[in-house]
Amino acid sequence: MANFSTNEFKPGLKVMLDGEPCSILENEYVKPGKGQAFNRVKLRNLKSGRVWERTFKSGDSLEGADVMDVELEYSYTDGEFFHFMDPISFEQHAASQDAVGDTQKWLKEQEKYEVTLYNGAPISVTAPNFIELEITETDPGLKGDTAQGGSKPATLTTGAVVRVPLFISQGEVIKVDTRSGEYVSRASKS
């Protein structure tokens, strides 16, 4: 891979730091008028998701990371791995539990996910911002509660639990914001 110098550090650039693939989030140039220039850089470790802050001497460089974001369709899990497929090439990718992380609770068959490949293997999986899922279990709704607000927990087909308005019933399909884990609305069609 090519090396990138601090002045090429831009948000989104993928580099290797301490042997881990990272994505640059921020790069701040810091220099006294008479003195050494530094770059204060925020990077996200693409494996752990942790944000690192690191200071470099301006002009230092890091090796680029062989990292690619691809859109893949979720197929199934064999209990150990989560299998995704490229909808164009039909190429299969197996993601570990670590790579899937919290996204596991939003995994729905035939849905498309952004998968980050490092040296060809998945290291992280990001759910679409909104996803439609069916409610498998929730307390019965109360008639006449549509205007009052108030909420109750509902379990979805994926196992995720979200808070829904009281008028929503078991078996309904709802739209959820995966970033906040919050109920958005009833699905457009159920």
Place this chain on the structure above:
Amino acid sequence: MADWRPSAERTALEARAALLSQLRAFFQSRRVLEVETPLLCTSGVTDSAIEPLIVPTSPTLRYLQTSPEYAMKRLLAAGSGDIFQICKAFRAGEYGRKHNPEYTILEWYRLSFDHHAMIREVAELLGELLPHRGWQIWSWAALFQHILEVDGHVATLAELNAVASDRLGNIPDGLDRDALLDLLFTHCVEPALASWGIVFVVDYPASQAALARLLHDRSPLVGARFECYVDGVELANGYWECIDPGELERRFQQDNQRREVAGLEVRPIDPLFLAAMTSGVPPCSGVALGVDRLLALRLGAGSLADVLSFDWERC
């Protein structure tokens, strides 16, 4: 393609025009002569932390000035008296929220002022332009002690490395003493000054005196240099000027040794500047102030791009 539209709002353009008028009025009322000097010269500076932009001109290369210091001192040597200049200066690779490789500098010189008289004049200027802030003077060492609890003059390289690692986590390897002091100052001291209003820092270590005279009656030896910080932003740098040509030549040679060690190109020492210093410059103080940063501070702008008609990425 970059955006063709300006990076500054029209209000910022108006504020810049007003600021330039106010600066000129301040110096005119004090009978300081406005001058203009060339931007392209046959020599640049030897400073190991400043890289010039070099322009191919016929028959030789020329350096875009990194500040108007040398030419203005040649005017002083020729008997100009008190002078000021508002001009562009250029520094390769300096780009960020507080940097633009092409920037506007205000530089002025006052005969017979020492650095404390010059600090008062900077404070008077800022009193007009950035009201309600108040100002204080700190010695470099006291500030280091207060914020980092370390004696910056005597701490060993290992101790400075330990303080920096403790505060900042992983730090770059192989920093020399001055680079470590710069790291600690920019990463720990400057952010702490963000709520202090106007702070003048004085008595820099001799190794960071730049072109200020050394105060030989002081122990440890310090340079008569000051920096002005406003809300934690480095705004101005001034010297009670070193006017000894032999001493200046030694410092330029030291700069070049540092450049060699760092693997940087050695720069020619400006013979015209040294000749002027040898002919004699009257005792004086000088200061350079970042006009774009001053405007950003006045407007509360988060980035220099907000106060430049077109920032580096748009031109």
